Amino acid sequence: DAGVTQSPTHLIKTRGQQVTLRCSPKSGHDTVSWYQQALGQGPQFIFQYYEEEERQRGNFPDRFSGHQFPNYSSELNVNALLLGDSALYLCASSTLDYTDTQYFGPGTRLTVL
Amino acid sequence: GESVGLHLPTLSVQEGDNSIINCAYSNSASDYFIWYKQESGKGPQFIIDIRSNMDKRQGQRVTVLLNKTVKHLSLQIAATQPGDSAVYFCAENIYGNNRLAFGKGNQVVVIP
Numbered sequence: 001d002a003g004v005t006q007s008p009t010h011l012i013k014t015r016g017q018q019v020t021l022r023c024s025p026k027s028g029h030d031t032v033s034w035y036q037q038a039l040g041q042g043p044q045f046i047f048q049y050y051e052e053e054e055r056q057r058g059n060f061p062d063r064f065s066g067h068q069f070p071n072y073s074s075e076l077n078v079n080a081l082l083l084g085d086s087a088l089y090l091c092a093s094s095t096l097d098y099t100d101t102q103y104f105g106p107g108t109r110l111t112v113l
Numbered sequence: 114g115e116s117v118g119l120h121l122p123t124l125s126v127q128e129g130d131n132s133i134i135n136c137a138y139s140n141s142a143s144d145y146f147i148w149y150k151q152e153s154g155k156g157p158q159f160i161i162d163i164r165s166n167m168d169k170r171q172g173q174r175v176t177v178l179l180n181k182t183v184k185h186l187s188l189q190i191a192a193t194q195p196g197d198s199a200v201y202f203c204a205e206n207i208y209g210n211n212r213l214a215f216g217k218g219n220q221v222v223v224i225p
Contacts, residue, residue, distance in 0.1 A: 004156075033212065040121060042202050042215030043157065056212060090156050098211035099145050099164065104156035 004105035025093030032074040035090040123220040132190040136203035143205035
């Protein structure tokens with residue numbers, strides 16, 4: 001158990017809807033990264049939050065946004081959902097040290113119909 | 114849980130044998146590498162890591178080898194057990210970037 005929690009476990013939405021996913025990092029960690037994992041693929045980096053700000057971003061459109069709260073927990077929001085957004089969304093927590101292990105949560109499986 | 118290993122290269126190994134999983138990374142500026150294990154329905158689990166100033170690092174039943182000349186990483190699992198059945202990903206981290214770039218993944222199936 002990595003100590004990273006995510007909610008909900010599964011979610012079904014329709015095209016055009018909006019979704020919010022949540023993540024609580026491991027105790028002692030202040031950095032949260034979000035990844036998208038399509039079926040049969042490796043996780044793809046979406047963005048990273050530190051000190052309540054987006055620190056860096058991968059190649060994802062502005063429909064993907066996030067937030068980090070003072071307690072270090074984080075949300076991932078996706079607007080105007082597309083069928084291609086169906087994936088496992090993973091949250092990883094760490095410190096800002098780039099050699100610190102990133103611990104992953106169990107993920108949220110999003111299905112867009 | 115759902116499978117994460119669809120259409121992935123698959124290594125079938127007899128229980129008790131050693132497994133070797135290979136990975137080619139893309140960025141010569143990467144200086145920190147990690148192997149993750151992902152079981153069906155779960156998030157990736159850290160196995161072992163290595164920095165670019167090392168060629169080899171050993172853990173419990175696992176060894177990671179790094180060849181920077183050809184940008185190649187391998188994971189060796191000794192005495193493979195049924196619980197080792199999973200998809201294995203290598204990930205690279207570029208200095209100061211703190212974001213992981215994952216490889217395609219390899220599925221390991223342990224035959225009892």
